[in-house]
Amino acid sequence: MSNLYSVFGLKKEAILLDSRLYIIKAMCAISAGFILGHAFSITRMDMISVMLGVMYNLEAINVSGVKGGINQMLASTLGAMTTGLLVYLMGYDVTVFTVAIGMGLTLYIALKIDYRMVSPVAIFTSIYMTQFIQRDLAGNPSVILTFQLRIAALGLGVLIAITFNYLFSFLYYRQIGRRRLEFAKIQSLIGLEKTLEELSSSISNHNTNNSILALVFSDIEMVKSNVETMMKETWLPFNLKEKKNLHIIYEIIKSLKIIMHLAYDSNYIHIENNVDVSDMDVKTLQGIIDVLRSIDFTHRKKTTFTMLNVWDSSDNRISDNIRLMSIEFNKVLSLTQTIQ
Numbered sequence: 646m647s648n649l650y651s652v653f654g655l656k657k658e659a660i661l662l663d664s665r666l667y668i669i670k671a672m673c674a675i676s677a678g679f680i681l682g683h684a685f686s687i688t689r690m691d692m693i694s695v696m697l698g699v700m701y702n703l704e705a706i707n708v709s710g711v712k713g714g715i716n717q718m719l720a721s722t723l724g725a726m727t728t729g730l731l732v733y734l735m736g737y738d739v740t741v742f743t744v745a746i747g748m749g750l751t752l753y754i755a756l757k758i759d760y761r762m763v764s765p766v767a768i769f770t771s772i773y774m775t776q777f778i779q780r781d782l783a784g785n786p787s788v789i790l791t792f793q794l795r796i797a798a799l800g801l802g803v804l805i806a807i808t809f810n811y812l813f814s815f816l817y818y819r820q821i822g823r824r825r826l827e828f829a830k831i832q833s834l835i836g837l838e839k840t841l842e843e844l845s846s847s848i849s850n851h852n853t854n855n856s857i858l859a860l861v862f863s864d865i866e867m868v869k870s871n872v873e874t875m876m877k878e879t880w881l882p883f884n885l886k887e888k889k890n891l892h893i894i895y896e897i898i899k900s901l902k903i904i905m906h907l908a909y910d911s912n913y914i915h916i917e918n919n920v921d922v923s924d925m926d927v928k929t930l931q932g933i934i935d936v937l938r939s940i941d942f943t944h945r946k947k948t949t950f951t952m953l954n955v956w957d958s959s960d961n962r963i964s965d966n967i968r969l970m971s972i973e974f975n976k977v978l979s980l981t982q983t984i985q
Contacts, residue, residue: 698802
């Protein structure tokens, strides 16, 4: 039975990112999009935009995702207006210049709204306004009708996505911080175990370890960004205790990130400068791994941890890194005991 689950079941990391709930949410939202899209005469003409609007704005890991949906809708509307005006001014026989300028302006608008991400919906809207021009009853091409159809269909999809993001967030928002932290812990363990393997071995596996640590950094940064979004969330009724817990979780994630930076540096020094690693360094790193593995952030049970011993002097940069990791890890243990 366990073998079957390992083959067909989701990984623990996916579960911690609420992937099972995301699948259910997606099925419910796309069903609502299909039903409501066919319910209106204008949107049933462009069901693809309705359902793409739903799925592009359905958040897999954020809490309510209201701001993201509004930003995508705003970027798409402005992009549609800009590209539509270009088509009207440059003629309905769309040329390569119309397509290029329209896309450039759309990207500019999307980046002005949110410089971290170019909305895929806005990109599709720009293409849509040049490639799927609607015609009026007389058979003449019409930018206005194209704009109305695209924004109506997309707007319905975005509205459905925002609604389901918000409704489903009530099912798990109190646990989402702990789940994200547990995910960050698992990724940190992977990075620390690879570091220990590198420091304990005489045969270097430099490229593999670097690529693994890079993925760990990316995952921890994703979690950090996600918790930051939650801390700014105004759409959900976080009480004072939950808000305090989010700040504690955020500080723990920052400490885990610092620990991984020190681990990466230790890897680099060991490989590039051939610096010896003492038994004390290896033992200390193993101790950090063992204690971190014993922590389960998803459980509310209070646990008392013994702080790691931290020595004052160090022989080399790797020893200094391990010492700093111990200090930072003691901070993690101290903060963990304050989560309510």
